[in-house]
Amino acid sequence: xxxxxxxxxxxxxxxxxxxxxxxxxxxxxxxxxxxxxxxxxxxxxxxxxxxxxxxxxxxxxxxxxxxxxxxxxxxxxxxxxxxxxxxxxxxxxxxxxxxxxxxxxxxxxxxxxxxxxxxxxxxxxxxxxxxxxxxxxxxxxxxxxxxxxxxxxxxxxxxxxxxxxxxxxxxxxxxxxxxxxxxxxxxxxxxxxxxxxxxxxxxxxxxxxxxxxxxxxxxxxxxxx
Numbered sequence: 001x002x003x004x005x006x007x008x009x010x011x012x013x014x015x016x017x018x019x020x021x022x023x024x025x026x027x028x029x030x031x032x033x034x035x036x037x038x039x040x041x042x043x044x045x046x047x048x049x050x051x052x053x054x055x056x057x058x059x060x061x062x063x064x065x066x067x068x069x070x071x072x073x074x075x076x077x078x079x080x081x082x083x084x085x086x087x088x089x090x091x092x093x094x095x096x097x098x099x100x101x102x103x104x105x106x107x108x109x110x111x112x113x114x115x116x117x118x119x120x121x122x123x124x125x126x127x128x129x130x131x132x133x134x135x136x137x138x139x140x141x142x143x144x145x146x147x148x149x150x151x152x153x154x155x156x157x158x159x160x161x162x163x164x165x166x167x168x169x170x171x172x173x174x175x176x177x178x179x180x181x182x183x184x185x186x187x188x189x190x191x192x193x194x195x196x197x198x199x200x201x202x203x204x205x206x207x208x209x210x211x212x213x214x215x216x217x218x219x220x221x222x223x224x225x
Contacts (some may be wrong), residue, residue, distance in 0.1 A: 010071040012111055022149050022180070029100075029124040034102045041104035046083045049112070052084070060205040061143040062088040067174055068220065069094060073138040077116075078162050079146030081105050086141075087113025096128040097133055099126065124154045126161040136167035142174040147181030155182055156190035163194040169225040172196060175205060175218045184217055 012174050022031035034041030051058055062085040071074060073094050078085030080098030082105045089097040094115035100106050101123070109118040123146070128134075140162050150158050162170060176182045182190070184201070191197060200220040201210045210217055 003151050029122055029151065029154050030101050031151065032102055032151055034104060038062065039103055045105065045108040048082055048084055051217050058084050059088045059175075061085050061141060061175065063099050064207070064218075065089060065139065065141045066092050066094070066204050068171055068173060069139045074135060074153075074163070076128075076137040076140040077167060078126075078140050079144075079149075080109060080118065081144075083109030083113040083116065083118060085143050087114045087119075089141075090115040097128065097137075099123070099128065119187050123158040123162060124150065126158070126165065128165055128193075136170070137165050138167060140166055140170075140172045142172065144175060145177060145181065147174070147176050155186070156193065159196070160194040161221060163196050163221075166223045168223055170223045171199070172223070173218070174221065174223040175216065178215050184212075184219075186220060191221065195224045198222075199223065 008048060010171050025036055027219070034044065049060065065075065065085070066089060071093065073085070075089055075094045075096050077083070077089070077096060077098035080086050080100045083098055086096045086098035087109065097117055097119065098109055099119045099121040101121065106115070106118045106120050111118070117133070120129065121128065121131065142162065147155055166172060174187070176187065178184065186200060198219060199222045202208060202218045203210045203214045203216065205218055
């Protein structure tokens with residue numbers, strides 16, 4: 001069975017241990033527990049700071065993003081958390097904007113990764129032009145388990161709002177756990193309304209072949225030109 005690389009396996013193990021479980025009472029458009037419990041958000045920030053200090057590999061998703069994007073691309077880290085992916089992409093020379101619904105995580109991203117722009121925002125109602133970011137993006141990263149924390153009835157809307165910020169011919173790179181986020185079938189059904197089409201599908205961020213028996217999948221989506 002295909003498995004995500006170590007950073008996503010770690011995230012899944014933490015979820016299985018009850019440490020990062022979606023909660024159905026956070027907000028109408030998000031199950032992220034940090035919206036109710038700022039101590040949870042502080043723990044989450046510290047967790048990845050410790051992993052970075054230990055030299056653990058946390059950039060499988062951003063490495064793939066870097067391969068797909070042109071040099072010096074304008075990139076959106078959607079559901080950025082404390083900024084580990086967007087921060088890495090900024091260090092690689094890309095112009096990065098990160099957005100997350102949790103102000104605690106955004107504050108940490110601003111502190112740890114000052115070379116990128118970090119904004120508080122809800123993917124379900126995303127409108128970055130209203131926050132001064134009017135230029136479209138070459139690509140968007142929806143990494144890890146972002147879709148786990150969006151209620152099922154809002155996931156297609158979130159995908160469409162993200163896609164609306166992408167230039168024609170640009171791309172959206174999204175990873176999902178089939179047991180909580182989009183299933184492949186649900187994601188594919190949402191693509192036409194978002195103006196996206198499936199270009200590639202893999203079983204992991206390091207491009208292992210897609211296996212329908214896998215519990216994780218990575219999709220490269222292209223914006224209609």
